[in-house]
Every structure is written in structure tokens, then in C-alpha cells.
Amino acid sequence: MRTIPSRAGFLAARSNGVKALSRGLVIQASENEASQWRIGLTATKKIGNAVKRNRARRRMRALARSYLVPLAQPGTDYVLIARRDTVDADWKDMAKGLQKAICYLHRNIYRSGARQTVKASDQK
Numbered sequence: 001m002r003t004i005p006s007r008a009g010f011l012a013a014r015s016n017g018v019k020a021l022s023r024g025l026v027i028q029a030s031e032n033e034a035s036q037w038r039i040g041l042t043a044t045k046k047i048g049n050a051v052k053r054n055r056a057r058r059r060m061r062a063l064a065r066s067y068l069v070p071l072a073q074p075g076t077d078y079v080l081i082a083r084r085d086t087v088d089a090d091w092k093d094m095a096k097g098l099q100k101a102i103c104y105l106h107r108n109i110y111r112s113g114a115r116q117t118v119k120a121s122d123q124k
Contacts, residue, residue, distance in 0.1 A: 001064065004040035004077055013040070013079040018108045022097030024089035025060065026081040029105040037072040039064055043082035056082035059094070067095050071102045076109070078102075 004010060009032070017030030032038060041060050043053040060080045068078065086094075 002038045004038045010040050013077050018105050020101035020104050022101040023093045024086040027101045028079040030077050032077045037076045040079040047082050052087050056086040067098050
């Protein structure tokens with residue numbers, strides 16, 4: 001599992017990518033130039049204090065190891081954003097929601113012709 005190294009990768013996922021909402025998570029995905037997939041995790045201060053933010057990131061990392069690794073597509077950046085209920089949400093609900101969201105994102109990114117549409121909008 002490679003991580004997104006800089007803020008620019010997070011911003012690219014937000015502006016060029018597709019977003020899906022899930023139980024306890026917001027997931028953004030976009031294409032990258034690398035041959036491997038990458039992941040980024042973020043939890044804002046809206047989540048709570050440092051203890052809650054760290055717990056949310058640990059839960060998201062564990063979800064990614066268990067459920068994102070088998071589904072991840074090469075050449076894709078995934079950004080998982082914690083929500084307030086990430087810390088307390090049921091694990092099975094989060095896992096099911098993540099899997100559904102990833103399938104949704106892949107359909108929207110890799111739909112026939114979707115790649116040209118996304119890149120054409122960047123050039124305008």
C-alpha cells in the first residue's frame with residue numbers, strides 16, 4: 001500500500017476525481033500517472049480531538065488493508081476522509097459501505113469514454 005505523498009495528490013483527487021459517500025466515510029478516487037494505486041487518509045478537526053482523529057485514521061487504514069487492497073485498480077488514487085461517525089460506526093456497515101463505494105467509483109472512472117471526459121474537462 002503506497003501513500004499519496006503530498007497535498008497536491010489530495011487536491012487532484014478532489015478536483016479531478018469522483019466522490020462517493022459511505023457509512024462513516026467519504027471516498028474520492030482519481031487516476032494517477034503511476035502504475036500502482038495509492039491511498040491517502042485524512043481526518044479534520046471537525047471529527048474531534050487528536051485521540052478521536054487518530055482512532056478514525058487507524059480504522060480507515062484497517063478498512064483499506066482488509067477491503068480496499070483486493071478491489072484497488074492500478075493507476076488510481078484513493079482518498080478516504082473521516083466523518084464524525086467513523087470512530088463509532090459499526091465495522092460491518094463501514095466495510096460494506098466501502099466495498100459498494102469502491103465499485104461505484106470504478107464504474108464511474110473506468111466507464112467507456114469516462115477517461116477522456118475527465119481529462120477534457122481539465123483542459124477547459
